[in-house]
Amino acid sequence: MRQWVVLVLFLLALGTLRVVGCGDEGPCYDGNPCTQDSCREYDSLSCEDGDCTCVNAPITDGTPCGSGNVCVEGVCGENLCEGVDCDDGNPCTREWCDYGDGRCDFDPLDGAPCEFDGVPGVCMKGICEEPECWTDEDCDDGIACTEDICASYNCSHRINNGEYCDFGGRDGICVAGECIEKFCDDPSWECGDNDGCTFDYCSAPGVCAHVIEPDGTWCGCLSWSDCPGFCIPGPCQCCTRTGYCHDGVCNGGTGGTGGTGGTGGTGNAGGNGNAGGTVG
Numbered sequence: 001m002r003q004w005v006v007l008v009l010f011l012l013a014l015g016t017l018r019v020v021g022c023g024d025e026g027p028c029y030d031g032n033p034c035t036q037d038s039c040r041e042y043d044s045l046s047c048e049d050g051d052c053t054c055v056n057a058p059i060t061d062g063t064p065c066g067s068g069n070v071c072v073e074g075v076c077g078e079n080l081c082e083g084v085d086c087d088d089g090n091p092c093t094r095e096w097c098d099y100g101d102g103r104c105d106f107d108p109l110d111g112a113p114c115e116f117d118g119v120p121g122v123c124m125k126g127i128c129e130e131p132e133c134w135t136d137e138d139c140d141d142g143i144a145c146t147e148d149i150c151a152s153y154n155c156s157h158r159i160n161n162g163e164y165c166d167f168g169g170r171d172g173i174c175v176a177g178e179c180i181e182k183f184c185d186d187p188s189w190e191c192g193d194n195d196g197c198t199f200d201y202c203s204a205p206g207v208c209a210h211v212i213e214p215d216g217t218w219c220g221c222l223s224w225s226d227c228p229g230f231c232i233p234g235p236c237q238c239c240t241r242t243g244y245c246h247d248g249v250c251n252g253g254t255g256g257t258g259g260t261g262g263t264g265g266t267g268n269a270g271g272n273g274n275a276g277g278t279v280g
Contacts (some may be wrong), residue, residue, distance in 0.1 A: 028054035034071035035059060061099045072099045091115075092123035122153055145174030159214050161199040162187075175201055176211050183207075197231035 028037045035056040058074030065076035080102030086095040091114040093106040108126025115121055116130045123129075131153035133139050139148035139155035144165045146157040157177075165172040165179035172179040173187070176199075184190045184202035191200040191208035196219030203209040212231075213219070219236035 028056070030056045032056065032074065032076070033065040034063065034074045034076050070099055090126070090128075092126045092128050124153070143177060145177050145179050161211070161213065162201075173201060175199065196236045 028039050030037055036059050038055045038057070040053045040055050056074075059071055061070070061072050062081070063071045065071050068079055068082070069076050070079045070081075071077075079099070081097035081099050084097045084102055084104065086097050086104035086106075088095055088104075088106060090106075092109045092112060094109060095104060095106055097104055106126075109123040110125060112123040113120065114123050114128035116128050119130060121128045122131045133150035133153060133155050136148055136150045139150050139157070141148060141155075141157050143157070145160055145163060147160055149156045149158060159177045160174050161176070163174040164182070165174050167179050167181045171182040173182040174180075180201075180203070182202075183205050187201040187208075191202060191210070193200055193208075193210055195210070197213050197217065198210040199213055200208065200210050215231060217231045219231050
């Protein structure tokens with residue numbers, strides 16, 4: 001009889017014993033202050049009158065468990081972190097003491113505010129730095145033919161081919177990040193070269209020119225209702241639905257090319273990506 005009692009207690013401690021009507025405590029209580037004792041329903045029967053499983057899950061490390069001790073991985077033991085000061089004076093790290101060995105650990109923070117030489121800063125990989133920007137307005141490069149973007153506290157400038165601009169008081173058009181005089185009303189119709197990865201424009205009255213679109217520019221694959229393709233060196237690439245284009249590379253594979261005009265060829269539909277490229 002005694003051997004059976006010992007076996008039952010051992011199985012309870014392991015949290016593997018299936019019992020009938022185990023309830024919230026009862027037979028699932030293991031006497032360990034460092035575990036959360038509960039009864040898990042089994043075969044959709046309630047724990048009050050069904051066949052259940054005991055669960056004795058370790059509670060959070062560092063939880064007091066009496067006599068100055070703390071819980072570490074479900075065991076009550078000596079508080080090795082008592083009196084340990086982990087403050088490194090760096091606002092860009094999260095300091096904590098490992099209750100398992102009493103040593104300090106430091107996790108770098110990203111995006112947390114800090115003070116950088118008396119001005120507002122931001123934590124980047126555990127170091128306080130003065131950000132290049134806070135908003136898109138901080139990235140203004142004074143160029144009408146770029147879209148200024150602040151992302152992750154850094155500026156980028158996306159080329160806006162085809163945007164209208166002021167060319168010395170006359171109508172202008174943006175080409176490769178610069179404003180040039182506009183010589184035709186519909187360059188895609190008058191100078192179209194059936195290449196979705198070039199921007200077509202009139203460099204002079206009746207004279208057509210073409211510049212390569214930045215990597216990542218949307219170039220079309222099937223139709224407006226399908227996922228687009230993107231320009232990389234070479235023809236328009238149609239990304240699969242699971243891939244996306246980043247810096248001219250379609251991660252996840254390509255489903256063919258679509259190098260004819262703005263609608264592309266007949267490759268597989270692709271994943272959405274970021275239109276436009278960046279300069280500077």
